[in-house]
Amino acid sequence: MTIDPDTCSCSTPWPRLTAVIEQREYTVTPAAEHSPASALHLARCALCGAPYTAPWKRIREDPNQLVPTAL
Numbered sequence: 238m239t240i241d242p243d244t245c246s247c248s249t250p251w252p253r254l255t256a257v258i259e260q261r262e263y264t265v266t267p268a269a270e271h272s273p274a275s276a277l278h279l280a281r282c283a284l285c286g287a288p289y290t291a292p293w294k295r296i297r298e299d300p301n302q303l304v305p306t307a308l
């Protein structure tokens with residue numbers, strides 16, 4: 238798991254990651270390697286909006302990924 242806390246300004250770095258894929262927001266999690274989705278799309282911190290450039294993957298088990306998150 239690669240996390241760079243320098244770009245997230247939250248008190249707990251990267252409390253939650255989200256990625257917008259095809260106009261839907263998904264909750265994602267850090268991953269060991271880039272996936273096709275992470276290569277094409279940018280994940281961000283859900284709280285401060287900092288771009289997360291390390292590899293990530295979607296959380297398929299998360300039922301919330303099907304519903305756009307109201308922030």
Ligand SMILES: [Zn+2]
Pocket residue numbers: 245246247250251252282283284285286287
């Ligand atoms: Zn943050």
